[in-house]
Amino acid sequence: MKLYYTQTSPYSRKVRLLIREKGLAQEVEEIVVDPFGDDPELQMMNPLGQVPTLRLNDGATLFDSPVICEYLDSLMQERPLLPMTGGDRWLALRWQALADGMTDAAYNIVMERRRPADTQSPSWIGHWSREIQRALAECERRVVELDGDPGLAQLAVGAAIGYLDFRVPELLYQTKCPQVAAFPRLHIWYGNFATRPSMVATRPEVL
Numbered sequence: 001m002k003l004y005y006t007q008t009s010p011y012s013r014k015v016r017l018l019i020r021e022k023g024l025a026q027e028v029e030e031i032v033v034d035p036f037g038d039d040p041e042l043q044m045m046n047p048l049g050q051v052p053t054l055r056l057n058d059g060a061t062l063f064d065s066p067v068i069c070e071y072l073d074s075l076m077q078e079r080p081l082l083p084m085t086g087g088d089r090w091l092a093l094r095w096q097a098l099a100d101g102m103t104d105a106a107y108n109i110v111m112e113r114r115r116p117a118d119t120q121s122p123s124w125i126g127h128w129s130r131e132i133q134r135a136l137a138e139c140e141r142r143v144v145e146l147d148g149d150p151g152l153a154q155l156a157v158g159a160a161i162g163y164l165d166f167r168v169p170e171l172l173y174q175t176k177c178p179q180v181a182a183f184p185r186l187h188i189w190y191g192n193f194a195t196r197p198s199m200v201a202t203r204p205e206v207l
Contacts, residue, residue: 001028002055008204010103010163011065012052017155020198082152095153099160105131140183
């Protein structure tokens with residue numbers, strides 16, 4: 001199998017975390033692409049031209065990250081990272097939705113700030129920032145649910161917070177005291193989770 005990704009994509013990182021946590025690194029070749037470069041090969045596999053995109057051994061392709069994660073998790077059912085049934089499954093999917101929503105909002109802020117200053121929308125940046133703050137507050141309230149062995153919920157939240165820390169760190173820390181985390185329990189959880197080998201191996205670099 002081949003995974004087409006970018007190093008700074010949090011959606012790609014979630015999949016890459018799962019690959020490592022599941023022990024599938026030898027089964028999946030990771031190929032860096034530029035989704036903004038109108039790559040014809042990527043567009044042929046994924047008409048949206050987005051990452052991550054997974055090409056299976058039979059030539060079929062899967063996207064986006066929740067679909068890819070669920071497929072890869074199904075290949076080794078001995079220790080599922082996404083529970084197959086019951087309330088635990090829906091709780092994990094809820095966490096993934098919350099994390100992906102944070103990521104969506106952060107990505108929107110990043111792209112908006114790349115526009116010329118006189119065309120940026122402060123109101124939209126404020127809207128997305130408030131979405132993230134509410135989501136982080138929810139994570140802080142329920143962070144105890146992330147204790148224990150990592151599953152899809154933890155991978156999704158870890159990738160999302162990693163992206164915030166990489167691109168919009170001001171949303172994670174108190175404005176008047178940048179050294180103090182605005183969400184202390186979540187900060188402790190992430191500090192521990194970020195030391196996992198899978199997180200270290202997939203850490204994005206400043207480009």
